[in-house]
Amino acid sequence: MNNLVKEIKSLSVLILAILFLKETVVELYIVPTSSMEKNILRGDMLIGSRYIYGMKVPQKIWVPFTAISLPTFLPDYRFPAFKEVERGDVVVFEYPRDNVYKYVKRCIGLPGDKVRIDNRTVFVNDKEYLLPDGGQFSSENPTSETYLDENIFMNLGNKDNLKELIIPKKGDTYNINEEMNWELILPLLLFEGNKVELVFNDQKLTFTNEDPYDLYRRTGDRAVFNDFVPLPNASLINPWMSLMKKEYLKYIKINDLNIQEIDTYTLKQNYYWMMGDNRDNSEDSRFWGFVPESHILGQPIITWFSIDFESYLPRLSRIGNVPN
Numbered sequence: 001m002n003n004l005v006k007e008i009k010s011l012s013v014l015i016l017a018i019l020f021l022k023e024t025v026v027e028l029y030i031v032p033t034s035s036m037e038k039n040i041l042r043g044d045m046l047i048g049s050r051y052i053y054g055m056k057v058p059q060k061i062w063v064p065f066t067a068i069s070l071p072t073f074l075p076d077y078r079f080p081a082f083k084e085v086e087r088g089d090v091v092v093f094e095y096p097r098d099n100v101y102k103y104v105k106r107c108i109g110l111p112g113d114k115v116r117i118d119n120r121t122v123f124v125n126d127k128e129y130l131l132p133d134g135g136q137f138s139s140e141n142p143t144s145e146t147y148l149d150e151n152i153f154m155n156l157g158n159k160d161n162l163k164e165l166i167i168p169k170k171g172d173t174y175n176i177n178e179e180m181n182w183e184l185i186l187p188l189l190l191f192e193g194n195k196v197e198l199v200f201n202d203q204k205l206t207f208t209n210e211d212p213y214d215l216y217r218r219t220g221d222r223a224v225f226n227d228f229v230p231l232p233n234a235s236l237i238n239p240w241m242s243l244m245k246k247e248y249l250k251y252i253k254i255n256d257l258n259i260q261e262i263d264t265y266t267l268k269q270n271y272y273w274m275m276g277d278n279r280d281n282s283e284d285s286r287f288w289g290f291v292p293e294s295h296i297l298g299q300p301i302i303t304w305f306s307i308d309f310e311s312y313l314p315r316l317s318r319i320g321n322v323p324n
Contacts, residue, residue: 027298029092029102035276035284036104038134039090040323043307043315046104046300048092053296054081085110085272085296087124088132090323093274094295096191097211097288098218104300104323105284106132109273111169117162117286119145120279133324135277153289154183154240159279162286168271170293176262178249185265186239189254191292192268198237198244200251205229205237211288212238269293 027048034042050056057077085091085107095101109115114125120142122129142160143149149158156163174185187209189196196207215224227236229243237244252259271290276282285291306318 027092027102028304029104029300031104033281035278035282036090036106036323037278037281038136039132039277040104040300040303041306041315041318043309044303044318044321045305045307046323047302047304048298048300050298051079052082052299053085053091055079056297087113087129090300091272091274091291092297092300093291094297095214095288096187096291096295097209098214099295100218101214102297103274105274105276105282107272108275108285109167111167111270111272113167113273114164115162115167115273116164117157117160120160122275131279132277135279138278138280151287153285153287154181159286167273168267168290170267170270173264173266176254176259176265178246178259180249182244182246182249183240187289188267188271188292189265190239191271191294195253195255197253198248198251199253200248204235206235207239208236209238210236212236272296 027050029046029048031040031042031044031046040046055078057074057079087107087110089107090104091107092102092104095103108122108129109124114123116123120137122131143158145157145161147158147161148155152158152162154165156165168188174180174188176185186196186207190207190209198205198207212225212228216222225231226234228234229237229241249259254262254265270293272293273285274291275284275286300323303318303321303323306315306321307313308315
C-alpha cells in the first residue's frame with residue numbers, strides 16, 4: 001500500500017512538472033480556425049515557444065485541451081525576453097475577451113504605431129503594409145467604405161476600411177473625465193488590473209473585458225448571460241455594450257475613486273495590433289482591439305502534426321512546416 005502511495009505521489013509530481021513546463025517553456029496548440037491560411041491551416045498542431053518574448057511565471061496551470069486550471073499562487077513576473085515582438089511576427093496570445101482561448105495571429109502594429117485600412121490596404125505609419133506571402137481575401141470585392149459595421153472596434157468602419165488609430169504604448173497618458181473615449185480607455189484600465197465600476201441609483205455594475213458571447217461560445221451555457229446587463233440582477237457590463245452611454249461616465253468609479261477625483265492615467269504596459277492573413281475570415285484586432293503585452297504568450301515554432309477537419313485524415317505534408 002505504501003509503495004502505491006509513493007507511486008501516486010511521484011506520478012503527481014511528474015504531471016505537475018510537465019504541466020509547469022507547458023506553461024513556461026513550450027506549448028502545444030491546435031489551430032481551430034482558418035484565419036491564418038494559407039500559412040497556418042485549420043487543424044495544424046503547433047509547438048510554440050513560451051520563452052521567446054519573455055517567459056511568464058504562470059498564475060494558473062491549465063489542464064491540456066480543457067478550460068480547467070489550477071492556481072499556482074506564484075508572483076506575477078515576466079523574465080527578460082530573448083527578442084521583442086516585431087512587426088510581421090506570428091504571435092500566440094490570450095484572446096483579450098476570453099483568455100482561456102489561445103489565438104495565433106500576425107502582429108501588424110507595434111506600440112505607438114499608427115494603423116489604418118483603406119480599401120483592404122493596410123497602412124502602418126503611413127506606409128503600405130503588404131499582405132504577407134500566403135495571405136488572401138476570400139471575397140472578390142472589398143466592403144464599401146460607407147458601410148459602418150457595428151461589430152468593428154470603436155465603430156471605426158469595417159474590416160476593409162478602418163479609420164486611423166494609434167496603438168497605445170507604455171507611458172502614454174490619458175485624461176480621465178466625462179469627455180473621454182470610454183470604449184478606448186476603459187478596456188485599457190481593465191487590462192492593467194484596475195477596478196472600474198458604474199454606480200448609479202444603488203446599482204453597482206463592474207466593468208469586464210470578458211465578453212458573454214465568447215464565454216457562451218466556449219461553454220455552451222446560456223447562464224453566462226445572467227451576470228451581464230441588461231438581464232435583471234446583472235452585476236457585469238462591457239465597455240463596448242450599446243447600453244453604456246456618455247451620460248453615465250459621471251457615475252464611474254476607478255479603484256473606488258469617483259471619476260471626478262482622477263485627472264489622468266498613465267499606461268503601465270505596451271499594446272499590439274494583430275490580424276489574420278486570411279483577411280475575410282479572421283476575427284482579429286479589427287473587431288476587438290488591442291492585445292496587451294501581458295497576454296503575449298510566445299511564437300509558434302513548427303507544425304508537429306496536422307489533421308484535415310473535413311475528412312479527419314492526417315496531412316503528413318504539413319509536418320515540419322515552420323510558420324512564417
